Amino acid sequence: MLFYILRRLFLFIPLLLVISVISFIVIELPPGDFLTTYIMSLQSATGELLREDEIAQLTKLYGLNQPSYVRYFIWIRNIILHGDFGRSLQWNKKVTELIGERVSLTIGISILTTLFTWIVAVPIGIYSAVHQYSVFDYIFTVIGFIGLATPGFLLALVVMWIAFSYLGLSVTGLFSPEFIQAPWSIAKLLDLLKHVWVPIIIIGMSGTAGLIRTMRANLLDELRKQYVITARAKGLPERRLLFKYPVRMAINPLISTIGWTLPHIVSGETLVSIVLNLPTVGPLFLRAVMSQDMYLAGSIVLILSSLTIIGTLISDILLAWVDPRIRYGGVAG
Amino acid sequence: MKEYKSNIFEEKISKTEEEKIYLASQWQLMWWKFKRHKLAMLGGWTLLILYMLAIFCEFFAPYSPTSRFEGYEYAPPQIIRIYDKERGFQWPFVYALRSEMDPSTFRFKVLEDRSKKYYVKFFVRGESYKLLGVFNSNIHLFGADGGPIFIFGSDKLGRDLFSRILHGARVSLSIGLIGVFLSFILGLIIGGISGYLGGMIDEVIQRTIDFLISIPTIPLWMALSAALPRDWPVIKTYFGITILLSIFGWCGLARVVRGKLLALREEDFTLAARLVGASEWRIITRHLLPSFASHIIVSITLAIPNMILGETSLSFLGLGLQPPAISWGVLLQDAQKLAEIALHPWLLIPCIFVIVTVLSFNFLGDGLRDAADPYAR
Numbered sequence: 001m002l003f004y005i006l007r008r009l010f011l012f013i014p015l016l017l018v019i020s021v022i023s024f025i026v027i028e029l030p031p032g033d034f035l036t037t038y039i040m041s042l043q044s045a046t047g048e049l050l051r052e053d054e055i056a057q058l059t060k061l062y063g064l065n066q067p068s069y070v071r072y073f074i075w076i077r078n079i080i081l082h083g084d085f086g087r088s089l090q091w092n093k094k095v096t097e098l099i100g101e102r103v104s105l106t107i108g109i110s111i112l113t114t115l116f117t118w119i120v121a122v123p124i125g126i127y128s129a130v131h132q133y134s135v136f137d138y139i140f141t142v143i144g145f146i147g148l149a150t151p152g153f154l155l156a157l158v159v160m161w162i163a164f165s166y167l168g169l170s171v172t173g174l175f176s177p178e179f180i181q182a183p184w185s186i187a188k189l190l191d192l193l194k195h196v197w198v199p200i201i202i203i204g205m206s207g208t209a210g211l212i213r214t215m216r217a218n219l220l221d222e223l224r225k226q227y228v229i230t231a232r233a234k235g236l237p238e239r240r241l242l243f244k245y246p247v248r249m250a251i252n253p254l255i256s257t258i259g260w261t262l263p264h265i266v267s268g269e270t271l272v273s274i275v276l277n278l279p280t281v282g283p284l285f286l287r288a289v290m291s292q293d294m295y296l297a298g299s300i301v302l303i304l305s306s307l308t309i310i311g312t313l314i315s316d317i318l319l320a321w322v323d324p325r326i327r328y329g330g331v332a333g
Numbered sequence: 334m335k336e337y338k339s340n341i342f343e344e345k346i347s348k349t350e351e352e353k354i355y356l357a358s359q360w361q362l363m364w365w366k367f368k369r370h371k372l373a374m375l376g377g378w379t380l381l382i383l384y385m386l387a388i389f390c391e392f393f394a395p396y397s398p399t400s401r402f403e404g405y406e407y408a409p410p411q412i413i414r415i416y417d418k419e420r421g422f423q424w425p426f427v428y429a430l431r432s433e434m435d436p437s438t439f440r441f442k443v444l445e446d447r448s449k450k451y452y453v454k455f456f457v458r459g460e461s462y463k464l465l466g467v468f469n470s471n472i473h474l475f476g477a478d479g480g481p482i483f484i485f486g487s488d489k490l491g492r493d494l495f496s497r498i499l500h501g502a503r504v505s506l507s508i509g510l511i512g513v514f515l516s517f518i519l520g521l522i523i524g525g526i527s528g529y530l531g532g533m534i535d536e537v538i539q540r541t542i543d544f545l546i547s548i549p550t551i552p553l554w555m556a557l558s559a560a561l562p563r564d565w566p567v568i569k570t571y572f573g574i575t576i577l578l579s580i581f582g583w584c585g586l587a588r589v590v591r592g593k594l595l596a597l598r599e600e601d602f603t604l605a606a607r608l609v610g611a612s613e614w615r616i617i618t619r620h621l622l623p624s625f626a627s628h629i630i631v632s633i634t635l636a637i638p639n640m641i642l643g644e645t646s647l648s649f650l651g652l653g654l655q656p657p658a659i660s661w662g663v664l665l666q667d668a669q670k671l672a673e674i675a676l677h678p679w680l681l682i683p684c685i686f687v688i689v690t691v692l693s694f695n696f697l698g699d700g701l702r703d704a705a706d707p708y709a710r
Binding site: 011015018019022029030145146148149150151153154158160161164165170172259260262263264266267268270271274275285286289292297298300301304308309 | 549557638645646650668692
């Protein structure tokens with residue numbers, strides 16, 4: 001087990017490197033360097049000019065007088081050594097200051113959504129497989145298909161409209177107005193829990209639909225196997241028979257799907273949070289790419305992608321922990 | 334061959350029919366099996382209709398996507414009626430629209446005017462256009478006698494939403510096809526190399542695919558499409574977006590190609606071909622490619638909706654195509670604000686088109702997947 005985890009960790013480092021290179025490409029893509037834009041924006045906003053030595057200092061800090069690969073190393077060095085992702089031009093603040101709380105909300109919503117999809121999908125998948133071709137199986141299949149076809153942000157638009165026009169509710173945001181600026185407290189947390197389920201359901205919709213289908217197919221495959229017939233022939237109660245082996249077998253491949261559902265959830269979260277105007281990284285990211293605030297945008301790409309990869313890594317380890325065949329065999333890798 | 338259309342797996346098939354099944358080519362078997370999948374057939378027909386509407390949108394749309402009707406801003410969808418109290422059932426008609434000041438909000442609002450009727454006319458002469466860019470014509474499928482007709486309502490500039498949706502379908506539906514074609518070429522080449530050569534190269538390519546699948550695409554698409562220069566002409570942006578979408582789209586296809594190649598490489602018929610001295614090229618093109626063509630078609634069909642959704646999301650956010658270009662995502666830009674949709678919910682109609690298209694592709698792909706292996710069961 002330890003060896004397996006070490007092996008996965010070892011494979012994980014090059015992935016992080018590649019992600020950081022891609023994020024840096026994102027930063028470097030727009031024409032012109034960011035310092036000139038920064039000086040210009042500062043000048044037009046406040047009318048003050050940066051002093052020569054200040055410019056020189058910033059130039060040196062971000063290595064703007066050097067080739068891009070050097071700048072890349074400076075950027076990475078600042079992140080690793082000082083936790084400094086660079087400066088946001090638009091907000092004239094450090095990137096870390098801007099995204100700190102938002103990133104934790106994004107992580108929170110993504111994890112809750114993943115849990116939600118599992119809690120909903122596994123029981124429904126089991127039910128659909130055991131009662132194959134029953135009325136509810138058909139209903140769930142149809143809902144599943146529509147859920148798969150409806151992207152989260154469109155669903156968010158429709159939900160927002162229905163809630164507003166017919167129920168008189170506003171489902172945007174994560175907090176009630178009085179809590180937006182308030183420091184964290186129990187009351188604020190409760191307020192968050194009151195609002196957070198709408199985005200969770202919307203983001204989790206397509207993932208849930210996909211998981212139901214996978215769970216149903218896996219379990220159907222298992223139920224057709226001979227050991228199930230043997231167990232039934234020996235007189236094992238149906239419920240015990242179902243949960244003792246086939247369900248456990250069917251859930252294992254599901255864990256490996258986290259690897260591709262998590263990126264979907266993060267992507268969906270980005271879009272849905274823009275539509276619903278949630279205080280997560282989504283809306284901030286959109287504004288950053290719109291105004292070519294590239295250190296902010298690149299850092300968000302880096303953080304979101306790294307977090308997704310870490311999530312996948314955890315799911316891989318989880319799978320190895322649950323399924324000894326992967327721990328000892330060469331299935332993964 | 335009509336008599337075989339119903340069910341090839343029926344038990345009571347006569348001798349001659351049985352022979353037909355043995356003699357049928359693989360593609361015929363697939364077609365027979367595919368036809369039994371009702372949802373897939375439905376999806377196929379829906380897509381055919383949608384693509385026809387998109388190709389001949391100038392004819393099906395009553396107006397051009399840019400013509401404005403002043404005084405008809407934000408007109409609600411008109412319902413085509415065939416019944417009224419005075420005259421009972423009659424030729425389809427719509428009530429006229431008039432704009433009126435709302436006494437409480439002091440805003441102009443377009444309302445139905447029950448006193449005036451416009452009868453729907455078919456094959457009316459209207460704005461002239463070039464069908465397929467070649468034939469000059471001014472005939473539109475339908476129009477109203479006397480005034481404008483907005484079956485899906487109109488937007489903030491008084492443009493007909495139905496016409497705009499049909500014109501937008503051109504971009505939205507074609508971007509999926511072109512994007513998939515690019516991913517298909519990439520996937521075929523990279524997957525082919527990976528599966529056929531194996532070894533170190535295979536390992537590197539597989540790790541790359543693992544990587545590309547495991548990062549969230551939307552943030553990257555957003556960042557990259559924002560880097561496309563704003564002053565590019567529409568057609569250039571269109572191809573820019575398509576290329577962006579296919580950069581991440583080829584992975585799934587490459588997987589399928591590689592997996593199938595690895596499996597087929599070990600098959601007896603490949604060995605036989607090699608023993609009689611067939612060249613590598615001949616083995617690949619004559620024996621291997623046809624064997625997994627059906628699987629490729631399935632993967633392609635299931636990849637198209639992702640492309641369409643990608644373009645829609647990007648354009649919706651204002652990062653993809655920009656007005657004056659029209660796509661379903663661009664149309665949905667108008668529906669971004671809650672205030673807009675609350676007052677003018679018909680601006681959400683493009684959503685229905687997106688969902689129906691994606692659903693149809695999924696059904697079609699599902700049916701194709703079942704049919705791709707006609708010998709199963």
